[in-house]
Every structure is written in C-alpha cells, then in structure tokens.
Amino acid sequence: MLPDQLPKRAFGTTGIDISILGLGTVKLGRDQGVKYPNSFEIPDDRQACELISLARDLGINLIDTAPAYGNSEERLGTLLRGQRHQWVICSKVGEEYENGQSRFDFTPEHTRFSIERSLQRLNTDMIDMVLVHSDGNDEAIIRQFGTLDALAELKSQGKIRAFGMSTKTVAGGLLAAEKSDGVMVTWNLQYDEELPVINYCRDHHKGVLIKKALASGHTTLSPDEDSVQKTFDMLFQHSGVSSAIVGTINPSHLISNAEKAARSIKGM
Ligand code: NAP
Numbered sequence: 001m002l003p004d005q006l007p008k009r010a011f012g013t014t015g016i017d018i019s020i021l022g023l024g025t026v027k028l029g030r031d032q033g034v035k036y037p038n039s040f041e042i043p044d045d046r047q048a049c050e051l052i053s054l055a056r057d058l059g060i061n062l063i064d065t066a067p068a069y070g071n072s073e074e075r076l077g078t079l080l081r082g083q084r085h086q087w088v089i090c091s092k093v094g095e096e097y098e099n100g101q102s103r104f105d106f107t108p109e110h111t112r113f114s115i116e117r118s119l120q121r122l123n124t125d126m127i128d129m130v131l132v133h134s135d136g137n138d139e140a141i142i143r144q145f146g147t148l149d150a151l152a153e154l155k156s157q158g159k160i161r162a163f164g165m166s167t168k169t170v171a172g173g174l175l176a177a178e179k180s181d182g183v184m185v186t187w188n189l190q191y192d193e194e195l196p197v198i199n200y201c202r203d204h205h206k207g208v209l210i211k212k213a214l215a216s217g218h219t220t221l222s223p224d225e226d227s228v229q230k231t232f233d234m235l236f237q238h239s240g241v242s243s244a245i246v247g248t249i250n251p252s253h254l255i256s257n258a259e260k261a262a263r264s265i266k267g268m
Pocket of ligand 1 (some may be wrong): 023024025026036037057065132133134166185199210211212213214215218220228235245246247248249250253254256257
C-alpha cells in the first residue's frame with residue numbers, strides 16, 4: 001500500500017503549490033559527468049513512465065529538469081503527454097552539456113533561445129519555473145548578464161510562471177532571492193553553508209528548492225540507517241524550505257523517501 005499523499009507548500013508568493021518532495025531527472029537523461037556513488041543505467045521509456053506514474057500516485061507534482069541533463073527535457077515532453085496540467089515543471093537556462101562537456105551562456109539572447117527550445121522539447125506552451133543554472137559565479141552572472149531580468153520579461157510574456165536561480169554561494173543566493181521568485185540551494189547532513197539564504201527566503205516569502213539533499217546519494221552510504229529520515233526532518237522543519245528535489249530512478253527508494261518525508265511533517 002502506498003503512503004498518504006505528500007503535503008504541498010507554496011513556492012514563495014508565486015501561487016504555485018508544490019509537493020515537499022520533487023523528482024529530479026538527471027538520471028533520466030544523462031549518465032556521463034555525474035557524481036553519483038554508483039553507476040546506473042538510464043531507465044527505458046516503460047521504466048521512466050512507471051516511475052513518473054508512481055511519483056504522481058505518491059502526491060509528487062514537481063519535476064525538475066534542465067537542458068544540461070542530456071535528453072531529460074525531450075523525454076519529459078513525451079512522458080508527461082496527457083498529464084501536463086498535473087505537473088509543475090522546473091527547468092533551467094545557462095548550462096549546456098554537449099559531447100561530455102559543460103559550457104555556459106547567460107546572455108539574454110541565449111536565455112530567450114533556451115526557453116523557446118525548452119518549450120518545444122517539453123511539448124508545452126508554458127514552463128512553471130525556470131532557474132538560472134549557475135556555474136558558481138552567481139553574483140557576476142546576475143550583475144553582468146542580466147539573466148534574471150531576461151527571465152522576468154519572459155514571465156511577463158506568460159512563457160514562464162516563476163523564475164529564480166540555482167546558486168552555489170551565499171552572496172549570490174541572497175542577491176538572486178532578492179531579484180526573483182526563489183532559489184535552488186544545496187543543503188544536506190554534510191553541508192549547511194547556504195542556510196543564510198534559506199533563512200532570508202523564509203523571512204522575505206521567497207521560494208526555496210533544495211538540491212543534493214542526499215548529497216547526490218552519498219548520505220545513504222552512511223552506516224546510520226536513519227540518515228534519510230534525519231535529512232528530511234532537518235529540511236522540512238525549516239519553514240523556508242518549499243520542496244526537496246531528490247533524484248531517484250529506483251521505485252522502492254521513491255516510496256521510502258515519500259514515507260519518510262511524510263513522517264517528518266507529521267512529527268512536527
Ligand atoms: P540527491 O537527490 O541528493 O541524490 C540522488 C542519489 O541518491 C541517486 O543516485 C539515488 O540513487 C540516491 N537515492 C535517492 N533516494 C535514495 C534512497 N532512499 N536510498 C538510497 N539511495 C537513494 O542528488 P542529485 O541527484 O545530485 O540532486 C537531485 C536533483 O537536484 C537532480 O536530479 C536535479 O534535478 C537537481 N540538481 C540540480 C542542480 C543544479 O545545479 N541546479 C545540481 C544538482 C542537482 P537511486 O536512483 O538508486 O535511488
């Protein structure tokens with residue numbers, strides 16, 4: 001029997017409600033240049049379809065992708081056909097991954113091109129959330145390229161519903177949060193340096209997505225059997241956290257993560 005439907009939280013003041021767990025889809029589209037502890041095979045269409053259907057049954061409505069995740073966007077365009085309105089899709093701009101190499105382009109021109117391409121790949125006329133996929137130079141990207149301004153314009157044109165930035169620094173996270181609807185930051189049992197950004201977002205009603213909540217799987221290798229539960233207890237006790245995007249292609253991991261996330265909320 002599946003656990004109860006996962007609760008939802010608001011993504012800042014955007015009016016977009018998202019499940020406290022989101023589904024990360026790096027592993028649906030890319031198996032090169034990734035930092036997972038174990039090798040894996042990209043799921044075929046039937047497996048991916050079953051995974052997405054399971055996520056939906058668990059109450060997950062948020063799915064995270066990016067142009068840099070191999071063919072993840074194109075696959076979602078097909079896999080979500082007929083159920084598009086049931087999902088909040090988060091994609092990105094700025095990072096391209098080709099022939100085993102990342103390259104970055106944060107210019108407004110590339111941003112507009114990238115959004116049009118994502119709309120086509122995702123087979124939709126509107127993307128719910130778009131984040132700048134930072135290379136680590138968060139502040140410079142915001143100040144020099146005006147990428148967030150370009151996204152604000154695309155929002156006013158109705159091509160995207162919300163925008164923000166996936167950041168890697170505290171200063172960059174704070175600046176991005178100030179200038180957008182929300183951020184995506186790393187927080188896990190081994191790393192809490194970006195907590196000031198999450199606190200700022202809580203105090204200023206900005207959305208927060210957590211990436212690498214399980215340290216890309218390294219958390220689960222710890223001898224502590226409760227490490228996933230401890231992670232979710234830590235994350236969801238913080239009222240600034242809207243959702244944690246966990247990347248799994250294993251259905252039993254997905255179910256157990258949903259059970260643990262729900263338990264964290266019930267125990268609060
Ligand atoms: P993560 O969610 O911390 O960890 C994913 C890894 O944990 C997978 O290898 C998964 O393996 C394993 N895992 C998940 N649940 C498990 C469980 N219950 N027991 C054992 N292992 C488990 O890290 P991530 O994939 O790096 O990040 C998550 C998502 O965040 C990505 O998919 C992506 O959407 C997003 N992200 C964004 C950025 C950015 O810059 N914006 C960067 C990194 C990630 P199994 O498949 O075997 O379950």
